[in-house]
Amino acid sequence: MKRHILLPTDFSDNSWSATVYALKLYANEPCTFYFLNSVNIKVSKLSNLSNKLLKIMREDAKTELKDLKALAETSTANPNHDFKTILSSEDLLSAVKNAVKKWQIDLIVMGTKGATGAKEFFFGSNTVRVINSFRNCPVLIVPEEYDFITPKQIAFPTDYNRFYGMDEIEPLTKLADLHDSKIRIVHINEKEELSDIQEYNLMILQSHLNNHDYSLHWMPKYDKKTAEINDFIEELDIDMLAMVNYKQSFIEKIVNEPIIKKIGFKPTIPFLVIPE
The missing domain is CATH 3.40.50.620 (HUPs)
Structure with a gap:
């Protein structure tokens, strides 16, 4: 097709x-x-x-x-x-x-x-x-002046507080299919354990990714989410970042923050913005 x-x-x-x-x-x-x-x-x-x-x-x-x-x-x-x-x-x-x-x-x-x-x-x-x-x-x-690197590792940050439908995950899985990319789901650890709602959302997300190579990762809570994501990109050699753009999402926050705060998150890798 x-x-x-x-x-x-x-x-x-x-x-x-x-x-x-x-x-x-x-x-x-x-x-x-x-x-x-x-x-x-x-x-x-x-x-x-x-x-x-x-x-x-x-x-x-x-x-x-x-x-x-x-x-x-x-x-x-x-x-x-x-x-x-x-x-x-x-x-x-x-x-x-x-x-x-x-x-x-x-x-x-x-x-x-x-x-x-x-x-x-x-x-x-x-x-x-x-x-x-x-x-x-x-x-x-x-990103500006970015040299192509095959996206073998795609990071998908989430706090598991939101339910993702299959239609929202599909753009991520379609891109992953292009080069057999691994999907790295990164959760920022704000509490020691997930709530029942978070557990359910995680289970549904895993079912959507059932036919793909994915892994779950936990990151400690920093003062700035941008620092957490940048560290994760470096640690796992992430080649692409993917997020769903919904109300109160990380994307919405960074595009609406004052410019001084924005400087902490300059995309160094391609960034897939998935509509809600």
């Missing part, structure tokens, strides 16, 4: 890194990759300058999308990789939403920040907006 992968691009090095990662991640899979660029400025009906500028921007974007498609075609050895381009005049969020629906997108792959990304921000504003807005399509975020 062919996969449909959306690649939002602003033609920055970071978005190209995300593209390269996607091509290598799905190197042996039949896929259609969609390059999406959004050209959106507020145009006054009375402003000829605005209209001319928009026309120039659209022509430039069309040329860059064509060049990007040609570059991607020469960067893959898989004859079952197809590439399409989408040039939208909508804002990025609307453009992505419409593309996901129209082309039945399975996964959005994007960089941590774009051409104008400030160094101190761990995610660019567009990345944060996509994370917060999508509840029907997983998003894979690729």
Whole structure:
């Protein structure tokens, strides 16, 4: 079955890194990759300058999308990789939403920040907006200048306080299936024993992962969850981080925290955000 992968691009090095990662991640899979660029400025009906500028921007974007498609075609050895381009005049969020629906997108792959990304921000504003807005399509975020490493170990942090349905776990298991990855479930140990609810949620999670290579890990409680997860990534040589984005989740907290607190969690590995 062919996969449909959306690649939002602003033609920055970071978005190209995300593209390269996607091509290598799905190197042996039949896929259609969609390059999406959004050209959106507020145009006054009375402003000829605005209209001319928009026309120039659209022509430039069309040329860059064509060049990007040609570059991607020469960067893959898989004859079952197809590439399409989408040039939208909508804002990025609307453009992505419409593309996901129209082309039945399975996964959005994007960089941590774009051409104008400030160094101190761990995610660019567009990345944060996509994370917060999508509840029907997983998003894979690729760190800046990240060199592809086969994701043999995928970490899935959880406190077991939440029940996960099979549909929420499926994006994780599908990625694990690509390269026979091991799934490392990491629980931050806040109490000595799990409650009855936590035990039940753990049992259900294990049933979802029954046909996959997984293991359970306990981490001591730190003052900062970011420190716990970063330590776990280092200790077990984790190649990808996966989390479900739900209300009060770790993801929601880090994208809404003040920037000073965010600095403690710069993604050093690809980060799969699974919608609730």
